[in-house]
Amino acid sequence: MSGIIIDFERKQRCGIEEAILCERKSVTQIEEIIELGLERQARLLFTRFNKEKWSQLDPVYHQQLAYCPLSSTAILGELDKLEDQQPHIAIVSGGSSDTGVCHEILTTLNYHGYAARLFEDVGVSALWRLHDALDEINKAKVIIAVAGMEAALPTVLSGMTNRPIIAVPTSVGYGVSEGGQLALNACLGSCAAGLMTVNIDNGFGAACGAIKMINSFSM
Numbered sequence: 001m002s003g004i005i006i007d008f009e010r011k012q013r014c015g016i017e018e019a020i021l022c023e024r025k026s027v028t029q030i031e032e033i034i035e036l037g038l039e040r041q042a043r044l045l046f047t048r049f050n051k052e053k054w055s056q057l058d059p060v061y062h063q064q065l066a067y068c069p070l071s072s073t074a075i076l077g078e079l080d081k082l083e084d085q086q087p088h089i090a091i092v093s094g095g096s097s098d099t100g101v102c103h104e105i106l107t108t109l110n111y112h113g114y115a116a117r118l119f120e121d122v123g124v125s126a127l128w129r130l131h132d133a134l135d136e137i138n139k140a141k142v143i144i145a146v147a148g149m150e151a152a153l154p155t156v157l158s159g160m161t162n163r164p165i166i167a168v169p170t171s172v173g174y175g176v177s178e179g180g181q182l183a184l185n186a187c188l189g190s191c192a193a194g195l196m197t198v199n200i201d202n203g204f205g206a207a208c209g210a211i212k213m214i215n216s217f218s219m
Contacts, residue, residue, distance in 0.1 A: 004029060004032055004033055004036065006018060006033065006036055006037070006042075006044075008040060008042055015211065015212060015215055016212070017045065017112065019045045019046070019047050019204055020045065020046045020047065021047055021048055022046050022049040022053060023047075023050075027053055027056045030046070030057065031057065031058060031061060034064060034065070034076060037077070038076070042076075042077070043077030043078070044075070044076040044077065045073065045075055045107075045108065045111045046065070046073060046074040046076070047072070047073055047108075047204050048072055049067070049073060049074050050072050051069055051072075054067055054074070064076060066079075068107060070100055071100055071107050071203075072100065073103075073104060073108075075107070079110055079111060080110075082110060082113070085114075085115040086115070087115040087116050087117040087140065088114070088116075088140055088141040089115075089117070089140055089142050089143075089144065089210050089214065090116065090117050090119060090136075090137045090139075090142070090143045090144070091106060091116055091117070091144045091146065092119045092130075092133075092137060092143055092144065092145050092146065092153065092157065093118075093119070093120045093122070093123070093146040093147065093153075094121075094123030094124070094145075094146065094147035094148065094149070094151070094152075095147075095148070096120055096121045097148065097170075097172040098120075098146045098170050101146050101168060101201050101203040102118060102146050102203070103203075104204055105144055105146070105168070105203040105204075105206055105207045106118060106207075108203065108204050108207035109207045109210070112207075114211060116140075117136070117140065119133050119136070123147060123152075123153055124152045124153055127156070130153070130156070130157065131160075134160060134161070137157075137161065137163075138161055138163065140163060141163065141164075141213075141214060141217060142163060142164050142166070142210045142213050142214060143157065143161065143166070144165075144166045144207070144210055145157050145165050145166070145167050146168040146170060146203070146206075147167075147170065147183065148169065148170035148171065148173045148180060148183050149172065149177045149182075150177065150182060150186050151167070151169045151182070151183035151184075151186040154167035154187055154190065154195055155187075155190040155191065155192045158190070158192030158193075158195050159192060164194070164196070164213060165192075165194075165196065166196050166197075166198060166206045166210060167190070167195055167196065168197075168198055168201070168202060168203060168206045169183030169184040169187050169197065169199075169200050169201075170200065170201055171183075179200075180200035180201065181200070183200065184197070184199070196209065
């Protein structure tokens with residue numbers, strides 16, 4: 001083993017489990033982490049787990065993990081049954097190009113035992129779509145707004161609801177919008193009071209922030 005240490009007690013301290021960021025890890029390291037989880041009979045969430053690394057994984061581990069290519073995530077262990085749970089978190093996206101980040105958020109929430117409702121492709125280029133969905137969106141206690149390009153959605157949504165909003169700027173776009181820096185700056189420079197912003201494409205971080213908010217409501 002390469003000396004990898006997993007923080008299995010993080011949920012007890014922080015309310016959120018450690019996720020395994022696979023982006024800079026080798027396939028060998030990922031396999032070692034899976035073995036650690038199996039030895040502990042622990043659940044693990046893997047993020048930024050692209051298809052190339054998944055295909056290089058020893059096939060024996062494919063049987064142990066639930067892999068989602070859309071969100072580039074994988075889960076070791078069982079998920080809670082959430083069908084009867086009231087979804088207190090809404091994930092709202094500007095366009096269908098943001099779907100990978102949206103599903104990273106959804107997977108992270110579900111992994112931690114929280115149901116969520118997804119509202120995709122309700123961006124401001126056709127504002128009636130957002131207006132038509134607003135009553136349903138407002139049934140949530142926390143809203144996560146996901147948008148690329150100029151990322152106007154979080155600001156506009158903040159002017160239409162009293163719910164706390166976490167903005168997730170995405171790297172979707174081209175020209176001046178390429179890479180998500182414009183979207184990030186737009187969210188950080190928003191005139192909407194109280195809008196909270198995470199890093200570009202950071203669906204996992206947004207989901208964790210929403211979980212801590214929901215938990216604080218019940219204290």
